[in-house]
Amino acid sequence: AQSVTQPDIHITVSEGASLELRCNYSYGATPYLFWYVQSPGQGLQLLLKYFSGDTLVQGIKGFEAEFKRSQSSFNLRKPSVHWSDAAEYFCAVAHDTGFQKLVFGTGTRLLVSP
Amino acid sequence: NAGVTQTPKFQVLKTGQSMTLQCAQDMNHEYMSWYRQDPGMGLRLIHYSVGAGITDQGEVPNGYNVSRSTTEDFPLRLLSAAPSQTSVYFCASSPRTGEVTQYFGPGTRLLVL
Numbered sequence: 001a002q003s004v005t006q007p008d009i010h011i012t013v014s015e016g017a018s019l020e021l022r023c024n025y026s027y028g029a030t031p032y033l034f035w036y037v038q039s040p041g042q043g044l045q046l047l048l049k050y051f052s053g054d055t056l057v058q059g060i061k062g063f064e065a066e067f068k069r070s071q072s073s074f075n076l077r078k079p080s081v082h083w084s085d086a087a088e089y090f091c092a093v094a095h096d097t098g099f100q101k102l103v104f105g106t107g108t109r110l111l112v113s114p
Numbered sequence: 115n116a117g118v119t120q121t122p123k124f125q126v127l128k129t130g131q132s133m134t135l136q137c138a139q140d141m142n143h144e145y146m147s148w149y150r151q152d153p154g155m156g157l158r159l160i161h162y163s164v165g166a167g168i169t170d171q172g173e174v175p176n177g178y179n180v181s182r183s184t185t186e187d188f189p190l191r192l193l194s195a196a197p198s199q200t201s202v203y204f205c206a207s208s209p210r211t212g213e214v215t216q217y218f219g220p221g222t223r224l225l226v227l
Binding site for chain 2: 009034036042045046053100103104
């Protein structure tokens with residue numbers, strides 16, 4: 001069965017500093033991978049997704065993620081964090097029996113310090 | 115397009131009460147899903163549907179029923195609420211073909227006393 005691990009529960013980054021959120025997945029075939037962001041009290045917004053092709057994926061709000069098959073990772077990065085990026089970030093993999101079933105990691109809460 | 119809408123936004127129930135969480139989408143998506151979000155556990159799939167008249171269980175289906183009589187609507191029913199069902203519930207929809215991406219509603223926060 002698929003699984004997603006986000007090893008960092010909380011991360012604090014200074015405004016303007018770079019960010020990397022870690023995501024590791026367990027999946028036998030080529031995975032379909034997603035990063036979602038959830039602001040407090042809000043629903044989930046898709047940041048970016050990887051289905052195939054170029055392993056460096058660009059998303060909204062200046063985020064990018066790199067798929068590394070050898071490391072089973074799909075880490076999210078941003079070169080310069082803004083205070084508005086404070087939120088919870090979820091990595092997810094689509095279930096092998098259908099895109100309507102996502103398996104989520106437990107999330108990483110990003111705190112941005114001034 | 116309104117996207118995925120959910121009602122109510124917040125609900126308090128007593129143990130044993132029943133209720134229906136509503137979910138609707140106006141994007142003509144075939145796939146719809148219900149997730150629950152609990153602290154430290156991410157989102158877990160409750161039930162899903164691949165089209166009108168077709169539903170199936172996800173990871174945590176116990177205590178919940180669903181039906182899909184139309185493409186647009188996918189209600190989630192709690193027949194006898196329990197405190198363990200206190201959670202935030204998200205509905206999502208996605209198209210069947212193309213680069214399938216799930217779009218999430220704003221969520222329903224449920225408290226069972």
